[in-house]
Amino acid sequence: MTTTTLLRTGDRVLLTGDSITDWGRDRDQPDSPWGLGHGYAGIVAALAGARRPDLGLTFLNRGIGGNTTRQLRERWTADALDLEPTVVSILVGVNDTWRRYDAGTPTSVDEYEEHYRAILDATRERLDARLVLIEPFLLPVPPVEHAWREDLDPRIHVVRRLAGEVGATLVPADGLFAAAAARTSPERWAFDGVHPTPAGHGLLAEAWLDAVGLAAR
Template sequence: MTTTFLQAGDRVLLTGDSITDWGRDRDQPDSPWALGHGYAGIVAALAGARRPDLALTFHNRGIGGDTTRMLRERWERDALALEPTVVSVLVGINDTWRRYDGGTVTDVEEYEEHYRAVLDATRERLGARLVLVEPFVLPVMPGQEAWREDLDPRIHVVRRLAVEHGAVLVPADGLFAAAATRAPADRWAFDGVHPTPAGHGLLAEAWLDAVGLGAPR
């Protein structure tokens, strides 16, 4: 079998905001149907189909609306307590969005502080391998072109943290930008942020490619 980033028996945690949350069953968070119907559920389905020998277990702890501060506040309960061996994080668009819809500014330094804290705790407590997914936006709604000024520095933080922590990086922002040259932006993210079914499929395939479980070619 081809060697992948994932190992036999891995417990994989996918967490972040609504993009990961996406319809998961919070009342039964560890049931087989609790992964939602977004990219997290697709990742689990395809990983299991492509490498059943790995006997992977997946958990989804995304919460809609979360910023990096909110993710940090629940990290002990929703991440460390689960003792995952692989942790995948997608967070940051709400730190940007709240600036433009509510005037709540999280500067880049604070964003990095919260993000770094959860990664450091994960490495120190669990020694888990990390997958970092870039936050992204497509210019679908009025004014979203201006979001780049706030979001781009956060994307650079994620890239830098991936290097520092030896994490796998899923370059989602560039991925969605490239997809928008092949079909209209709202074909991939209906409001520029939340993926359509096609967008979730795109993100799931990119995640699987990054960890070495992409579709055979």
């Protein structure tokens, strides 16, 4: 008996965004299953392939560390549309917040939404792709990052709203990480509050698989 899933036979699944997706991917083998990195993207590909080998899925990772939504938008044609994926998964936003605090270059929530919406509009205009949107997330490691919530929380709400507008599958990562941190400690899941530990990448991968209907049985 097989499960009902968002994924279909022969899908090309693109996972993209910033360093959380990038996470060790091999740019010399961008289209190889060995080049997906050792973060949640690689885990998603491994477990999806193990759970539904009949689907013959192909996974691509085009995350780039440090990317903001503006930078992701600038490379969207070459690193997304031209690859002709049938499923597009996006995780971006924490750097839009981070650059406000470490570089003094804020991105307003309106600008964030403009860039994100342009990415989604371009995808829907050119591709018949199913969309998966992952909430940006943050844990208070170090405690100063508590103050970042005022900047990040509105971006999370933008992603939730856009997911509803375009009929995308939403991965509610921020609440997931907050709940996990409450059970143990923030450091167990994201060593600097932004970048997941191995356990955090596993947590995010399982949430992605659950959202698309490939949870472990």
